[in-house]
Amino acid sequence: MKKILFVSSEVHPLIKTGGLADVAGSLPIALAELGQEVRIIIPKYQALKLEEEITYLCTLRINNRDVNILETRLPDSDVIVWLVDCPEYFDIPGNPYSDEFGNAWANSAARFCLFCRVAVEVSQNRAHLDWKADIVHCNDWQSGLVPALLTLEPQRPSTVFTIHNMAYQGLFSKTAYFDLNLPGQLWNPGALEFHSLLSFIKGGIACADHITTVSPNYALEIQTAEYGYGLEGLLHNRHHELNGIINGIDTDIWNPETDPRIAQNYAIDSLPKKAGNKLALQKHCSLPEEPTIPLIGLISRLVDQKGIDLVIDCLGDLVSYPVQFVLLGSGEKGFEHRLKNLSYLYPDKISVSIGYNEDLAHLIEAGSDMFLMPSRFEPCGLNQLYSQRYGTLPIVRRTGGLADTVVDAMPDTIADKTATGFMFVEPSVGAMLETIKRAILLYANKRIWQQLQKNAMRKDFSWQKSAQQYLDLYNTL
Known part of the structure; x- marks a missing residue:
């Protein structure tokens, strides 16, 4: 001892x-x-x-x-x-x-x-x-x-x-x-x-x-x-x-089977129940309650390090795709205002909550289909770990702890059942948008998507x- x-x-x-x-x-x-x-x-x-x-x-x-x-x-x-x-x-x-x-x-x-x-x-x-x-x-x-x-x-x-x-x-x-x-x-x-x-x-x-x-x-x-x-x-x-x-991560607090902050508890063998959280999140964010449209979540400090400028520059293009986007965070006032303006321009596509709300954070992790983390650098990162535990596939930049904890969905990693998310290298709007499009395309294949969710939920990120x-x-x- x-x-x-x-x-x-x-x-x-x-x-x-x-x-x-x-x-x-x-x-x-x-x-x-x-x-x-x-x-x-x-x-x-x-x-x-x-x-x-x-x-x-x-x-x-x-x-x-x-x-x-x-x-x-x-x-x-x-x-x-x-x-x-x-x-x-x-x-x-x-x-x-x-x-x-x-x-x-x-x-x-x-x-x-x-x-x-x-x-x-x-x-x-x-x-x-x-x-x-x-x-x-x-x-x-x-x-x-x-x-x-x-x-x-x-x-x-x-x-x-x-x-x-x-x-x-x-x-x-x-x-x-x-x-x-x-x-x-x-x-x-x-x-x-x-x-x-x-x-x-x-x-x-x-x-x-x-x-x-x-x-x-x-x-x-x-x-x-x-x-x-x-x-x-x-x-x-x-x-x-x-x-x-x-x-x-604290696997007692971040556990979709027992989480009291989410609308519907679920596990790896009851994945269809996850959909109840998506509807609850859409309702909470005043977005159209459409079960089939891919929903991307983001919870972050709104600062340069987290690549928030890339997200803002990408959203104008992203709204032309069948997708919804939910963001929770606070930080630089300029970023907050620009994000709020985008949510007013596209109220049926984008929801922005400024501040921090633990209940909403849990609902975003459980209710989103994908979770976006385009960090310029990220020593470890926790949200990509929470997301995988909740069967919400992370879309991340290949840096720091994100590169260590997410396995990019490529033909070989999909085949050997190790893929748990999506990754891009260049910190640019183009690279991020291409990877989001790749995720949206794969989301249409329900069999493969569910396999990726299960791969992610099986990973051990316990303390x-x-x-x-x-x-x-x-x-x-």
């Missing part, structure tokens, strides 16, 4: 801004179910949704500040969560990265530096919690200082650093480095210095014993200039200690599978 300290800036359902929270809320539970002793450590933000009882454990003196360590549990589990309580830094309105008005915190470096220092003290049992970590598993730039600081410890745990998205790096000025009173020996290109800046993420990449990303393909992509953001050389240099492990891969990795360190 390993003692694992899981260091994350967000954990679902306590606080969430993105996919990192889903991983941090699921992987520790799956590891605990494999018999490991896991502790999660996270800042005690004002916005935390705390349901379980909280107890005070101790007070640490860090950089002339008193910091309390509190204990609670992850809801519906036995996993212990340690909260880093520093009111001056964390007990203020806003989310982990920005204030209540959406502005990035001016003192982000100080906040997460303090968090990292506390994680180091806890891992070394210097918080006197009678618990010393064997493995410290850090996630994204907010915890990047932990592996770097631990290299200075004579007796230290092994460290794993997981990159969820290379686009966010935690870059700060050289003065910030010295203001934070960080050890002088870490100010070098082999640790925290990046072109005379302090780079939190570089600390994790350069100093951790092992680096993981959230898909095998993304592990290769970040070693290239296009996706490496200046750190591709370092990542390539460490490619022997770098691998990708696909994120799992148990991913957790076992992480455990195998821990055991090699």
